[in-house]
Amino acid sequence: MDDPLIIAGKEFRSRLITGTGGAANLSVLERALVASGTELTTVAMRRVDAAGQTGVLELLRRLGIEVLPNTAGCRTSAEAVLTAQLAREALETNWVKLEVVHDEETLLPDPVELLDAAERLVNDGFVVLPYTNDDPVLALKLQDIGCATVMPLGSPIGTGLGIRNPHNIELITARATVPVVLDAGIGTASDAALAMELGCSAVLLATAVTRADNPELMGAAMRCAVEGGRLAKLAGRIPQRFWAQASSPGL
Amino acid sequence: MKAKVNGTFRDLADGTSVAAVVALVGAPAQGVAVALDGAVVPKALWEKTIVPDGGVVEVLTAVQGG
Numbered sequence: 001m002d003d004p005l006i007i008a009g010k011e012f013r014s015r016l017i018t019g020t021g022g023a024a025n026l027s028v029l030e031r032a033l034v035a036s037g038t039e040l041t042t043v044a045m046r047r048v049d050a051a052g053q054t055g056v057l058e059l060l061r062r063l064g065i066e067v068l069p070n071t072a073g074c075r076t077s078a079e080a081v082l083t084a085q086l087a088r089e090a091l092e093t094n095w096v097k098l099e100v101v102h103d104e105e106t107l108l109p110d111p112v113e114l115l116d117a118a119e120r121l122v123n124d125g126f127v128v129l130p131y132t133n134d135d136p137v138l139a140l141k142l143q144d145i146g147c148a149t150v151m152p153l154g155s156p157i158g159t160g161l162g163i164r165n166p167h168n169i170e171l172i173t174a175r176a177t178v179p180v181v182l183d184a185g186i187g188t189a190s191d192a193a194l195a196m197e198l199g200c201s202a203v204l205l206a207t208a209v210t211r212a213d214n215p216e217l218m219g220a221a222m223r224c225a226v227e228g229g230r231l232a233k234l235a236g237r238i239p240q241r242f243w244a245q246a247s248s249p250g251l
Numbered sequence: 252m253k254a255k256v257n258g259t260f261r262d263l264a265d266g267t268s269v270a271a272v273v274a275l276v277g278a279p280a281q282g283v284a285v286a287l288d289g290a291v292v293p294k295a296l297w298e299k300t301i302v303p304d305g306g307v308v309e310v311l312t313a314v315q316g317g
Contacts, residue, residue, distance in 0.1 A: 019316070019317040020315040020316060020317065021315055021316040021317050022315075023315060029315070042316070042317035043313040043314065043315065043316060043317065044313070044314050044315070044316025044317050045284075045311045045312070045313060045314075046311060046312070046313075046314045046316070047257040047258065047309065047310065047311060048257065048276045048277065048278045048279075048283065048310045048311065048312050049257050049276050049277065049310075056313060056314060056315045057281070057282045057312075057313050067313070069313060070316065070317040072316055072317050082286060082289060082290075082291070083311075085291045086284040086285075086286055086291055086309075086311050087284070087311075087313075088284075089284035089285075089291050089293060089294065090282050090283055090284035090311060090312060090313065091282060091313060097317065099317075206317060
């Protein structure tokens with residue numbers, strides 16, 4: 001079935017976007033990314049002399065995976081805009097996963113700073129993929145100012161709590177005209193399948209794979225879950241009923 | 252003169268360029284970007300851009316994250 005994910009005119013066969021954070025080493029990360037089938041993967045921008053510097057760029061280029069820089073760690077619009085501009089300069093891409101979080105305990109997006117940064121970056125020619133709260137109003141505002149996707153959280157980053165408010169996600173997918181990417185909170189494969197069944201166009205996850213006991217196996221599980229959830233959404237689920245309905249004919 | 256490079260004050264010779272600072276911090280050959288006093292310095296301008304006394308330089312690259 002020809003069913004590509006299209007973001008800002010670019011086609012992807014995989015609807016699973018991954019992050020690179022949390023992997024024990026590059027070898028583990030490579031096996032997990034390959035098993036996941038991802039074609040688009042996030043990286044963070046950090047000082048050259050900071051701990052944790054790796055050859056992640058070389059790895060992604062060798063695997064033929066598109067690089068999506070993020071603005072993780074930014075707390076203000078100004079920080080996020082500068083980080084995005086640095087990423088564009090360093091990585092020669094105008095795509096950015098926009099993150100502007102409010103505090104370290106929740107890592108929840110700061111909606112005021114996020115909207116401001118998104119508007120500035122769109123006006124500066126960026127393809128903006130904003131990580132946002134599961135707020136249907138904010139999601140539409142981000143879309144209306146020109147973001148290429150909206151990426152509501154299922155639950156806070158790294159919690160693995162799954163999708164805490166499925167109705168909000170459905171409200172977003174029902175009204176958005178840009179791809180909706182469920183970003184953050186995925187714990188296991190059923191969460192990813194649910195995101196797709198709720199009408200999301202893709203799922204973005206990292207921790208659920210990179211910190212699984214077996215990242216390679218979980219990468220494969222997420223690939224299947226996203227594909228299965230997408231097929232189920234397209235197939236159309238049966239209506240839920242209060243009483244039973246026999247599937248066998250009567251005697 | 253002194254400049255703050257990736258959060259640490261360093262003594263630099265007068266006339267030190269952004270390109271020299273990039274080499275100083277051991278940046279890789281590719282995938283690097285520089286901000287001077289909060290503004291991006293395009294790579295084409297690294298050689299001719301001189302770090303001022305008290306300047307704040309950030310040299311960034313991509314790492315695992317997100």
